[in-house]
Amino acid sequence: MNRRRIVLAFAGDTRSCAAVKWLAESCRADVAALVVDVGQPDDLEEIRARAIACGAVRAHVLDRCEAFARDVIVPAAAAPAPPDGEALRRLPHPVIAAALLEVAAIEGANAVAYASTDQSLAEHIGAIDPAMNVIVPPAESPETSAVRAGGHLLLRPPAYTASEPAHVTIEFHDRVPVSVNGVPLGLRELIEILSLIGGEYAAATAEAPALDLLRAAYSACGGRGSITLQLHPAQPVPVNS
Amino acid sequence: MKARRQSAIVDIIHRSPVRSQEQLRRSMRKAGFDVTQATLSRDIRDLGLVKGGADGAYQAPPLHPRTPQNGQSLLHRAAADYLTRVDRVQQLVVLRTGPGQAQLLGVAIDAASLPEVVGTLAGDDTILVIARDTRRARALVKRFEQL
Numbered sequence: 001m002n003r004r005r006i007v008l009a010f011a012g013d014t015r016s017c018a019a020v021k022w023l024a025e026s027c028r029a030d031v032a033a034l035v036v037d038v039g040q041p042d043d044l045e046e047i048r049a050r051a052i053a054c055g056a057v058r059a060h061v062l063d064r065c066e067a068f069a070r071d072v073i074v075p076a077a078a079a080p081a082p083p084d085g086e087a088l089r090r091l092p093h094p095v096i097a098a099a100l101l102e103v104a105a106i107e108g109a110n111a112v113a114y115a116s117t118d119q120s121l122a123e124h125i126g127a128i129d130p131a132m133n134v135i136v137p138p139a140e141s142p143e144t145s146a147v148r149a150g151g152h153l154l155l156r157p158p159a160y161t162a163s164e165p166a167h168v169t170i171e172f173h174d175r176v177p178v179s180v181n182g183v184p185l186g187l188r189e190l191i192e193i194l195s196l197i198g199g200e201y202a203a204a205t206a207e208a209p210a211l212d213l214l215r216a217a218y219s220a221c222g223g224r225g226s227i228t229l230q231l232h233p234a235q236p237v238p239v240n241s
Numbered sequence: 242m243k244a245r246r247q248s249a250i251v252d253i254i255h256r257s258p259v260r261s262q263e264q265l266r267r268s269m270r271k272a273g274f275d276v277t278q279a280t281l282s283r284d285i286r287d288l289g290l291v292k293g294g295a296d297g298a299y300q301a302p303p304l305h306p307r308t309p310q311n312g313q314s315l316l317h318r319a320a321a322d323y324l325t326r327v328d329r330v331q332q333l334v335v336l337r338t339g340p341g342q343a344q345l346l347g348v349a350i351d352a353a354s355l356p357e358v359v360g361t362l363a364g365d366d367t368i369l370v371i372a373r374d375t376r377r378a379r380a381l382v383k384r385f386e387q388l
Binding site for chain 2: 004026027028029035044045048058059060061062063102103105106107108
């Protein structure tokens, strides 16, 4: 007898782990877990091993950082209004939806699943393939959902606080950033560097300093040529004498 | 409960031909689900089951029909995205991918039903493809290098 096959977007949190078991038992399905790399700080190999330990028949890791940076972050930086709060955390959803459907096609799965109450991912899946079944396993009790994996390329990494003013030069080709301070970089590295630099100078409340820097650069030069931004420490920092 | 019940329905129609709702209701009762005709009708609609084939039995709609052609086009895409290196040792072909991607490419190779392939074994970033003989292994290497 053929069991149905379901591809689950797996983040490594307790809800994702519970979802593997729920799909396997309640839907009597073989679960293929998918870990989409969108630059989150987690150890993805460990998350993949966790999916297998929870009962997934296979677990795949797909690196979608470049697609995320190119198709989502760059347009968001050039858009008139910046994403904030929930919208910022949902930014990778179109990329994750596309990866889920790609893996579902290869796996021959007739359903995809994700473990979250957020409808946004289902909407992105429906926009690409309206015929695909989307399963959202029920949430387990609140006390077990405390551990959350997540984050993505754009969210602020832990940073030092700068004490001296500095400047950063961003160069664009065809409205796409291609180098920082004269060093040519791939989009993923470029955003990581801007997160680090921006994180040192941004206010403590800024969630995505790289996005703020890119937005400032786009508004100053329209995504053409190169632009130098002056950075000042967000808060005065005492300097040892 | 609904997911479990609907999953049982799918199992039953896969196992033997079911031509009427009454027959399905009896099979469900044997499987431990005592359901009304109305519930069954709803489930059949939810699952998108259709009557078809020469015997008029219920069938699940094939959402992603697997044909050799689309199997090969999926393999083409998967290889373009994930395959990084191809090696051959006699009739064994060793494929390399990024970490965590070998099984996905392995599934794509299996689904493409390549005539040269006897079987595949996928680990984390390496796939061992067993070809029928050395000559077919060479053909396989050529095929992967052209993908």
